[in-house]
Amino acid sequence: MVLDTALFNLINGSATRVAVVDSLMRLLVNDYFVPTALCLLTAALWFAGSSKQERGRNQRVIVSIITAVLLANLVVKLCNLVYFRPRPFSVQHVNLLFYRPSDSSLPANSAAVAFAFAGVAWQRHRWLGVVMGALAGLFAIARIYCGVHYPLDLVAGGLVGSVSAYLVGKSQRALEPLMATVIAVGRRLYLA
Template sequence: MENADQALFIWLNSLAGNFATFDSVVVWVASDHLVPVSLSLTLVALWFTGANKDVRERHQVALFVALTSMALSSLVVLIINGFYERLRPFDVMDVTLLFYRPTDPSFPANSAAAAFALGAAIWLVNRRVGTAMLAAAVVYGLSRVIAGVHFPLDVLTGWLIAAAVTLAVFRLKDLVMPVLRAVIRVARILCLA
């Protein structure tokens, strides 16, 4: 598996360093700003939108699921990092590095897990918006491989962790639904929802 992971990394990373415009786009997409901020702004928009009160409440509950899933996915990644510290591609091989050198472990990719958790949670209640968010998360993860900061398996594992955690949180949300509805009611009273 490791040989396939490295071979796929070498192929994807070979796309970097050939065209300045392509490299600029990869750096822009792989940055800690474009996709995370875009996903966050999408969550804010969903918080306030919906054809009716019920749809808006579904979006608002999904936002709680998304944020909880992102936090728990990051916690799972942190726990794994405590037991297994995989070096980054630029630490173990000659790569075309388009990005700064992160100092945390490469496996699993926390950035991929966080972005995918947000998209997966929204996809469970709004397929159109969720699909766009998941597409952004996939492009984000792949761009970080092309930029030389993650192996493909790091990103794939981040996505799988996020998918599993998000499904679990979504299925357990009914246990805290009275609390979520109370929070949403208070937010509406304060004109925050």
């Protein structure tokens, strides 16, 4: 915890010094920019592929991503029921560049969701996994920089997201009926 606080102070301590960096971090930290980018990348993947088979594989990845995100969310909610860690701004002086969220700081829901996206994508498309992983990483750093999370919260969140992605990746056979149904509905609507 001491190391966690020290690292937080180091990163958050550099906030409000360079206006451009602050603006960039405020863009990255909010609940909309990175999630929207991740969702758009995922939606684009739905259409990628020159053949029906290739598209089918990509569309299965999307169903896996959604499942992993829901699983990660569920794990975070369960953790919140048994453990509450106050936000950094509640216990010490911080350079706060964001609003004051009231839920538990650990594990970070934002990191759990972003790393669930990146984790599933990494298993199927390395390049997409790298892009989504980079976005998730920037999202995580921005959360510390802006004073809403300790580094350990994000590590825990990232771990929840990555493990969810791994478990979903290992449960492809069990998920197949769901994937087939989603793709069949998409084909019926001429969108798959």
